[in-house]
Amino acid sequence: MFIDVAKINLKAGKGGDGVVAFRREKYEPSGGPYGGDGGDGGNIIIIADEGIRTLMDFRYKRSYKAENGENGKTKKQFGKKGQDLILKVPVGTLVKDASTNKVIVDIKENGQTYVIVKGGKGGRGNAKFATPTRQAPRFAEPGSKGEEKDVILELKLLADVGLVGFPNVGKSTILSILSEARPKIANYHFTTLKPNLGVVKVDEEKSFVIADIPGLIEGAHEGAGLGHDFLRHVERTRVLVHVLDTSGLEGRDPIEDFYKINEELVHYNSKLSEKLQIIAANKMDLSESEEWLTRIKKEFEPKGYKIYPISAATGEGIAKLKFGIWEVLSKIDIQYETFDEEIDFTFKEPKEEGIIVKKENGKYIVEGSFIEKLLYSTNFDNYDSSRYFQNTIRQRGVVEELKKLGIEESDSVYICGYEFEFFD
Numbered sequence: 001m002f003i004d005v006a007k008i009n010l011k012a013g014k015g016g017d018g019v020v021a022f023r024r025e026k027y028e029p030s031g032g033p034y035g036g037d038g039g040d041g042g043n044i045i046i047i048a049d050e051g052i053r054t055l056m057d058f059r060y061k062r063s064y065k066a067e068n069g070e071n072g073k074t075k076k077q078f079g080k081k082g083q084d085l086i087l088k089v090p091v092g093t094l095v096k097d098a099s100t101n102k103v104i105v106d107i108k109e110n111g112q113t114y115v116i117v118k119g120g121k122g123g124r125g126n127a128k129f130a131t132p133t134r135q136a137p138r139f140a141e142p143g144s145k146g147e148e149k150d151v152i153l154e155l156k157l158l159a160d161v162g163l164v165g166f167p168n169v170g171k172s173t174i175l176s177i178l179s180e181a182r183p184k185i186a187n188y189h190f191t192t193l194k195p196n197l198g199v200v201k202v203d204e205e206k207s208f209v210i211a212d213i214p215g216l217i218e219g220a221h222e223g224a225g226l227g228h229d230f231l232r233h234v235e236r237t238r239v240l241v242h243v244l245d246t247s248g249l250e251g252r253d254p255i256e257d258f259y260k261i262n263e264e265l266v267h268y269n270s271k272l273s274e275k276l277q278i279i280a281a282n283k284m285d286l287s288e289s290e291e292w293l294t295r296i297k298k299e300f301e302p303k304g305y306k307i308y309p310i311s312a313a314t315g316e317g318i319a320k321l322k323f324g325i326w327e328v329l330s331k332i333d334i335q336y337e338t339f340d341e342e343i344d345f346t347f348k349e350p351k352e353e354g355i356i357v358k359k360e361n362g363k364y365i366v367e368g369s370f371i372e373k374l375l376y377s378t379n380f381d382n383y384d385s386s387r388y389f390q391n392t393i394r395q396r397g398v399v400e401e402l403k404k405l406g407i408e409e410s411d412s413v414y415i416c417g418y419e420f421e422f423f424d
Helices: 171-178 227-234 254-268 270-274 289-303 318-329 369-376 383-395 398-404
Strands: 005-011 044-048 063-065 085-089 093-097 103-107 113-117 148-155 161-164 196-203 206-212 239-245 276-282 306-309 356-360 363-367 412-415 418-421
Touching: 005 113, 044 093, 044 103, 063 085, 103 113, 113 148, 161 171, 161 227, 171 196, 171 206, 171 239, 171 318, 196 318, 206 318, 227 254, 239 254, 239 318, 254 270, 254 276, 254 289, 276 289, 276 318, 289 306, 306 318, 356 398, 363 369, 363 398, 369 383, 383 398
Parallel strands: 005 063, 044 085, 161 206, 161 239, 239 276, 276 306, 363 412
Antiparallel strands: 005 148, 044 113, 093 103, 093 148, 196 206, 356 363, 412 418
8 A cells, every 4th residue: 555644643751850969089079079061862753765655654653752871970970972863754855743734854865864762961960069169969951852853755656747637548558668666557547556666778778657547537626536646746756748549439528638637737736737748649549549649739839739659558759858858957957945835934843841930810820841940850858959959040140030029028939840939
């Protein structure tokens, strides 16, 4: 099965905690602080791999977690860094923030890497808190949490050429003749269940990637059939080869079909109307085709469309079509656009939440990631640790902000859910 959209949860590793330890060696009974720092948590890294064609691996496993950093050790030894988690995705994958649907990164090149969530920082051991006036600190810092994110992976194939047209017009057969691809081919009116990719060799060091975009049906842009799921794959192609059935044996009007398909494309994304199209008039081996070809030429040649009469059954005209496609491609720059996708520029450098000081319903509240980390690193049974906490919140302007809000002696302050009594 072709899986081209997946929603997953990503959680980077937590930083290891710093440790409280003291030097206790022979002949050194009063050694100083000796606790080491915790290791940083592991990141989750996305990497593009051209060997992967679908997002199938993400269908069954939806949650991914990197390794936590190791806690610090005595003798000032650092904890080991958590191992990074590598997620391989196909080239052409858009990574979106699930909450905003904005694009975080567009994976367009083989081997491209991106750190999608960063591991937490390791906490400092008590050795780092020693000062001339605080020579034996009995507190250390916990490691910070790793980033967590729900993302949507959305695959948009990176192909130079897209074959479009109604089901059963011969797109899969054309693909198999032009390239080494071996798509499943059957005479049915529904549609290929997945896009098929093939590489077409024109000459030495001259080749292009062609995709058989599943047959579109009327209403595809509104989700009819499977059309809506596959229209996204047309977006990145540089040229569209519009395959028409010139036989008319099934009672279809190829000229009408051409306009219907283009209507679906434009309804899905108006910018698709700017894509260059070549018309492949297929099934020319059948007797009724000459009459339809004349009508097709009369309709489209004045509008600037290049028309190639071909027969996928006999191979007639396929070589001319191949070189015609190459000639057009050689004049168009490679630019794999994401069209109307909105890029999330704010995600790339997430900022740590500061300290929030507020008054709500008569209660004085202090919160934020910094203050939470400070609170959990404090040993309130230890004088030095308590004093470090008080000095830090004073230096950070918390006391000043509380005074501006009207706090008075003995009033309660709620810091990350814990109640404290205010004394200046």
